[in-house]
Amino acid sequence: MDYVKVAENGYILAVGTGVENGVPITDSEYEEILSAIRRKPPRVGDTDFRLREDLTWEEYTVPPPDSDSEISEAEAYDIIFGGAE
Amino acid sequence: MAVDKLVDGTQLDTDLTAVADAIRTKGGTSASLAFPSDFVSAIAAIPTGGGTLPLTQFGHYFQTTYLTAEATHNHVKVAHRSGGAGQSISLNLGGGLSCPEWFKINAGSTVTITYKNVVNANNIEWNANFKKTSSSTSLSYGIGDGTHLSGATVTVTPTADQSVGCFFVYARLTSGTYIEFDVEITIDGVRYI
Secondary structure: OOEEEEEEOOEEEEEEEOEOOOEEEOHHHHHHHHHHHHOOOOOEOOEEEEEEOOOOEEEEEOOOOOOHHHOOHHHHHHHHHOOOO | OOOOOOOOHHHHHHHHHHHHHHHHHHHOOOOOOOOOHHHHHHHHOOOOOOOOOOHHHOOOEEOOOOEEEEEEOOEEEEEEOOOOOOEEEEEEOOOOOOOOOOEEEOOOOOEEEEEEEEEOOOOOEEEEEEEOOOOOEOOOOOEOOOOOOOOOEEEEEEOOOEEEOEEEEEEEEOOOOEEEEEEEEEEOOEEOO
8 A cells, every 4th residue: 555644844744545745654654653643642722732753742732723704705715726827 | 095096006116116226225225115114214314414414515616717617416517618727726615715614533533535437637737625714724735636537535544633624626727628526525434525
């Protein structure tokens, strides 16, 4: 199986197959990451945990949710599409 | 039982069989169904919520400047009208630009996205992801690429809980082209789209 991991800024976001921006990993690496995911500590309030590339969990404070009402529909189009050709 | 109407027995049998076949197909069974008791029981057993979310719960939303688009449940077709320039599209299969949160995917859950009956996907740049809102992203890494063929499946296991709203599909179509496909999404083996 062609497994990949998706990582950003030193943290693993996901593992899977067929993901476009994933880095290929071996079957055993996939199983190791999956095992680490299953050991994730539970979130308590605004304190959650993110997975480092060394498969250890790092505690962090979850940021507040975004506010949808702060941008217009036109601004949203620009964010999503970067402007039509 | 009182008799007050004459009916075409053959047609009635045909019609009831059609209904029973539809119930059996939906339920994934080949069992015989007694009318009306088994019909009533089967229909009553259809889930009304608690985790099965039909694609059309919040409707479909398309950027339509140069496009014609149609969607029925999990079937999508988008065409680029001739005369316009190459166009990026966003097929929001869950609502408007401001996506309501409709589900939380827990860390360690396995999400599968399967594309079926794909038409014209080759040589078209496209990918898909989930977004919670128009500006904030959740499970936002690209899924899929322009070479996906019919039956292709992408699996994703996130390391953190994900609050997801819309399922976005992005594609860059050239003038006069179209893309068409069915999409199915499961989470830990349970189908949601």
